[in-house]
Amino acid sequence: MAIVTPLKTAAEQQLVQQYADSKAELPGGPAVRKLREDAFAGFEAKGLPHRRLESWRYTDLRTLLREARPLADGVAVTAAVKARLDELKLEGLRLVLVDGVFAPELSTLNAIPEGVSVQSLAEALVSAREDLTRILAGPSVGNDDMGLALNTALMRDGVFVAIADGVELEQPIVIVSLASGEEERAVFHRSVVLAGQGAKGSIIEVSEAAGTAAQQINGAIVFETADESEIQHVRLVTRQQGATVEVQSLLATVGAHAKFNSFALVANAGTVRQQHFIRFAGEHSEIGLRGVNLINKTQHSDVTLIVDHEVPHGISRELFKTIAGGKSTGVFQGKVIVRPHAQKTDGGMKSNALLLNDGATMFNKPELEIFADDVVCGHGATVAQIDGEQLFYLMARGLPRPQAEALVLQAFAGEAVEFVADENVRELVMAEVESWLKAREAASEVSTV
Numbered sequence: 001m002a003i004v005t006p007l008k009t010a011a012e013q014q015l016v017q018q019y020a021d022s023k024a025e026l027p028g029g030p031a032v033r034k035l036r037e038d039a040f041a042g043f044e045a046k047g048l049p050h051r052r053l054e055s056w057r058y059t060d061l062r063t064l065l066r067e068a069r070p071l072a073d074g075v076a077v078t079a080a081v082k083a084r085l086d087e088l089k090l091e092g093l094r095l096v097l098v099d100g101v102f103a104p105e106l107s108t109l110n111a112i113p114e115g116v117s118v119q120s121l122a123e124a125l126v127s128a129r130e131d132l133t134r135i136l137a138g139p140s141v142g143n144d145d146m147g148l149a150l151n152t153a154l155m156r157d158g159v160f161v162a163i164a165d166g167v168e169l170e171q172p173i174v175i176v177s178l179a180s181g182e183e184e185r186a187v188f189h190r191s192v193v194l195a196g197q198g199a200k201g202s203i204i205e206v207s208e209a210a211g212t213a214a215q216q217i218n219g220a221i222v223f224e225t226a227d228e229s230e231i232q233h234v235r236l237v238t239r240q241q242g243a244t245v246e247v248q249s250l251l252a253t254v255g256a257h258a259k260f261n262s263f264a265l266v267a268n269a270g271t272v273r274q275q276h277f278i279r280f281a282g283e284h285s286e287i288g289l290r291g292v293n294l295i296n297k298t299q300h301s302d303v304t305l306i307v308d309h310e311v312p313h314g315i316s317r318e319l320f321k322t323i324a325g326g327k328s329t330g331v332f333q334g335k336v337i338v339r340p341h342a343q344k345t346d347g348g349m350k351s352n353a354l355l356l357n358d359g360a361t362m363f364n365k366p367e368l369e370i371f372a373d374d375v376v377c378g379h380g381a382t383v384a385q386i387d388g389e390q391l392f393y394l395m396a397r398g399l400p401r402p403q404a405e406a407l408v409l410q411a412f413a414g415e416a417v418e419f420v421a422d423e424n425v426r427e428l429v430m431a432e433v434e435s436w437l438k439a440r441e442a443a444s445e446v447s448t449v
Helices: 010-022 030-046 079-087 121-125 132-137 146-154 388-395 401-417 423-448
Strands: 093-098 116-120 159-163 173-179 186-195 200-209 216-225 230-238 245-254 259-267 271-280 286-295 300-309 315-324 329-338 346-355 361-370 376-384
Touching (some): 030 132, 030 146, 079 173, 093 116, 116 121, 121 159, 121 186, 132 186, 132 216, 146 186, 146 216, 146 245, 173 186, 173 216, 186 200, 200 216, 216 230, 230 245, 230 271, 230 423, 245 259, 259 401, 271 286, 286 329, 286 401, 286 423, 300 315, 300 346, 315 361, 329 346, 329 376, 346 361, 346 401, 401 423
Parallel strands (some): 093 173, 159 186, 173 200, 186 216, 200 230, 216 245, 230 259, 259 286, 271 300, 286 315, 315 346, 329 361, 346 376
Antiparallel strands (some): 116 159
């Protein structure tokens, strides 16, 4: 039988060379180096994800990445970076990554709460922790994803946060990742958050461009939460250059009697792929994944998730809202797996999209894989235009059409935003939504003049 070897694209060839040139200087002891080698071997065998792979069917990374940009390898503290940090209105412990590298001089390390330890991922990678590679690997349901494999092989830095047993954070931990550049670069970073038994707190991620150049960003965050913990995670992917291609992975392993909630907002970005690999490791836990995607022009937002119910008595909820205008494309691919022994599982998954014009596109692909018989699981997906009766009601009371549409869209997105528990963060997220809607409203008014 003939063996068919697929031709490598220019980007794949460049990535192979970049790994060969940089692997000796990438941080990590023998176990981490083995983890990198195995991950890159998988990538080298399979290449960049493409549309023939079911999980990447609607986001063809092989086509999007014609060339692999040079690897970012240092902190560039530019005036634009400092200015953007000054503008961020987020209280709490701020940990800053610039081009994927931890910048302690820009972080508020003097505000580390008691019971919380922080170090750069580069420092953690060379530590003697016996459980490090297991933590970095995350849930097994993400092991065959080549976007994540690339991150594993080329991750240079990030932050490693440990919250001790019983600690309740009064303010959130804010991880700010800024792309500094006036030149196009490839950024690979990974952060880890460990929450001890009974720990409670909020983790906020901000991913933005401070420079004017488009970037290739591959980021990941790993959560490992112990029994009886309660963790809220919020990610804001905003203010990216239009040609930026960004893959963000969320990996979470959740203990027993615990709560883990994650919310993500995508607005004013280029091409964004958010992937969630979530595992129930203990019984009687609740996991919620929610988000809002605001896309226009030729922007592309892909939400792909796998929730793995390995144990009984788990509750999972997924709710994602997409508003698509212009020639943009929205994608939702959700899979909930219920293992044979995961009886009494309660799962609900929903994706709702509004298309603002004929050029916008939405792909919905919810799935359930159920191998247990005593469960309550369901999913739903809708794609529609703005409700004409709602518009008529508002316009009949004197509102111009752009303002009426903005109110309807704000309420639509707000159904997901209201699940953000922290009031200050919820207001910040809603302000970002309103800003996007006002910009669209202004553009609509100009087009009708």
